[in-house]
Amino acid sequence: MAGATQRSEAATGLALVAPPLVYAVALLAVPMAVIVLFSFWTQDYLDLDTTLTLDNYREAWTDPIYRELMARSVYISGVVTLITVVLAFPVAYYISFHVAPERKALWIFLVTIPFWTSYLVRIFLWKVILGFNGVLNTSLIGIGLIDAPLTVILYNLNAVVIALAHAFAPFAILPIFVALERIDRSLLEAARDLGETARSAFVRVTLPLAMPGVVAASLIVFIPTIGDYITPRLVGGPGGLMIANMIQTQFLRLNNAPMGATLAVLAMLIVSGIALLFVLANRRFLKRRG
Amino acid sequence: MTPLISLAGVEKYYGDYHALRDLTLEIGAGEFFSLLGPSGCGKTTLLRTIAGFETPSSGSLRIDGRDMTGVPANRRPTNMVFQSYAIFPHLSVAENVGFGLRRAAGSRAEKMKKVEEALEMVGLSGFGKRAAHALSGGQRQRVALARALILKPKVLLLDEPMSALDKKLREQMQGELRRLQRQVGITFILVTHDQEEALIMSDRIAVMFDGRIAQLDTPQRLYRAPVNRQVAEFIGMMNFLPGELRREDGRFVASIRGLGTIPLPEEQVPTGAGPGPAQFGLRPESLSVVFGSEALPTGCFSDGTVAERAYYGDMTYYDIALSDGAAPITCSMRNLVSRPVLERGTKVRLAWEPGALCIFPG
Incomplete structure (x- = not known):
């Protein structure tokens, strides 16, 4: 009786997770597997050579162009x-510590x-703003800070970084805000009470307790930016x-899907590796706390 | 006694809210002092003002002869045990206890020795390496105590330190805290809403209502002679009986509904009280049911019927309806083996001590 109930509960559970599971497998696992598979194939002009080989990886690893692009992305x-x-x-920090509690939601809303607006816009x-005759240059020339328009701010690496x-x-x-919100304010008072100034209490208490948020923020920014291509394409110029x-x-353009797949897999591996190292380096801040 | 802490005319406003009203108070060195009152009475605000987390709107605060105006919390000779204990979750027990030693003189080894001594003092020897988040409530409180006491403050401030503990642990910690205070000889200021806790632990208690000190006294005086009905209601249990205070032949006489008319000695009547309507307070232990087999206690007597009873194991509380129809009066009896626990409806004779009467004119 109990066994039957359990089985039917398990069945209900499976039925409930099935749609998102199918969705996830179809849209995430399958394309990923295809990309990985492609990376072991090669392109022979118009034909796809489906012999499994590491040639693409060898080429990606030795060709200076790929190396430089990868290093630049990182x-x-x-x-x-x-x-x-x-x-x-x-x-x-300002929103968490200096905005009145009833207005925090408004501030977070403003942040978003x-x-x-569309990212393209x-x-x-x-x-x-950054162009040769853009807002920034004309303003700076207008107030006499520079004589000629700056060219280092558009169509290069700097522009990509700024955008x-x-x-x-x-x-x-957002993640840093959440981490700061979770800090019990009496901890800061305790630090003051035990002889720390406001600044040293920040260094000894606030900062270490905010680290989980900082780590999350870093990963959330680092992982997608490495694969970004609209920004470099539009404001990066050839050097960006x-x-x-x-x-x-x-x-x-080159119709070399296997090579593209190889680069994609490599980029993914490098990002995962760096993210993992970063988390490990900060693991003492990420321990579970009661 | 030279006061260690003295407040003169301290006021605190939060916008329109008047949190502290003209507080003048002196606390002596080595005293165990309690601030007792219901939530919102200003006791925590007062404690935080002494700690330096709140600035008084007006008035002055001196600690050890030094004016504390403009002195931040980190430079005051006070340390605090927070209600939440405020144990740093990212540090070990030893790092928590040694947190305040960073600026202190001495080598690393000396500091570690101090930490170990402080842990030993609160009964946590060998806990130094543990993670702070793995501690129980009672252990957290001990860490908070060690962390504050290691800096040898002139005053230790305790903000409702027992409120998060269960009853058994609370009773145990009350005893330990009292022992610790005697051992280190530091002034302790305890904020609590638990009157029993304040009575057990304190040398003196300030009872606060609405930002004012209603009464400042020793526990015994506070219990025996509350200055007004509000204080009497807050501390312990008390029967309030309406009646009249009269003067007959130059002597005070109390006429109490249900208990009759009795003469009062002059010293029992509060100064300034004149003839007129009054409330008479009588604590349950000042009343007793007369059991036939026992010797007759001295005092006054009244007849009544058991209207309700509550059995507590060590004590039984009886609500006795007096014969003239007044509201029932509560009486507590120790449960001796020779005493039966009376059923409702039993007719009883009540004895009471006139000397225990508290008089609240008006």
């Missing part, structure tokens, strides 16, 4: 992550306003291209 993502998290922290706005850091700011602010642009080129 570098850009790293810089974007650093800038975003460093700038997001004070915003999250950039999402109301926002990128084009950056072009308007991405702006786009991902809300993603970084990233690995995703090459993947797109392999798939769509």
Whole structure:
């Protein structure tokens, strides 16, 4: 009797998770498996050679172009992550510690306003701001700070960093805000009571307790930015291209899906590796707490 | 006695809310002092003002002769045990206890020795390496105590430290806290809403209502002679009986509904009280049911019927309906083996001590 009930409960459970499971397998696992499979095949002009081989990986690893794009992607993502998290922290801190409790929701809502516009539109706005005759240059010339328009701010790596850091700011602010909200304020009073100044209490208590949020923010920014291709494509110029642009080129222009798949798999592995190292480096902050 | 802490005319406003009203108070060195009152009476605000977490709107606060105006919490000779204990979850027990030693002089080894001594003092020897989040409630409280006492403050502030503990543990910790206070000789200021806890632990108690101190006294005086009905209601249990205070032949006489008319000695009548209607307070233990086999207690007598009874194991509480139809009066009796537990409806004779009467004019 009990066994029958259990079985039927298990069956109900399975029935309930089945649709999302099918969805996840169809849209995530299958494409991923196909990409991995493709990466072991090769393209022979118009034909697909389905012999399993590591040739693509060998080429991807030795060709300086791929290497440079990959290194540049990691570098850009790293810089974007650093800038975003460093700038997001004070915003999250301000909302958590200095905004009246009843207005916090409003502030968080305001933080998400950039999402109301399409990302493409926002990128084009950056072009308007950073361009040769853009808002920034004309303003700076107008107030006499520079004589000629700056060219280092558009169609290069810097422009990509600026646009991405702006786009991902809300993603970084939210987890840090949540971590800060979870800090029992009496801990800060206890630190003051035990002789710490406001600043040293921040370093000894607030910062370590906010680290889970900082780690989450870093991963949330780092992982998607490495694969971004719209931003480098539109504001990066030739010097700001990233690995995703090459993947797109392999798939769509060079008709070399296997090579594109190989680069995609490698990018994924590198991101996973770096993310894992990052989490391990911060594991003492991520321990479960009572 | 030179006071260690003295407050003069301390006021605190939060916007329109008047949290502390003209508090003037002196607390001596080595005293176990309690701030007792219902929630919202300002006791925690007062404690936090002494700690330096709140700034008084006006008035002055001196600790050990030094004016504390503008002195932040980290530079006051006070340490606090927080209601939540505020144990740092990212640090070990030893790191928590040694948190405040960072700025202190001495080598690392000396500091570690101090931490070990502090842990030993609160009965947590060998717990140093444990993670703070793995501790039980009672252990957290001990860590909070060790962390505060290790800095040898002049004053230890305790903000409802027992409220998170279960009854048994609470009773045990009350005893330990009292022992610890005698051992270290530091002034303890305890905030509590538990009158029993305040009575058990304190040398003196300030009872607070609405941001004011209603009465400041020793536990015994507070229990025996509450200054007004509000204090009397808050501390212990008390019967309030309406009646009249009269003067007959130059002597005070109480006429109490249900208990009759009795003469009162002059010293029992509060100063300034004149003839007129009054409330008479009588604690349940000042009344007793007369059991036939026992020797007749001294005092006054009244007749009544058991209207209700509550059996507590060690004690039985009887609500006795007096013969003239007044509201029932509560009386507590120790349950001796020779005493039966009376059923409802039993006719009884009640004896009471006139000397225990509290008089609240008006």
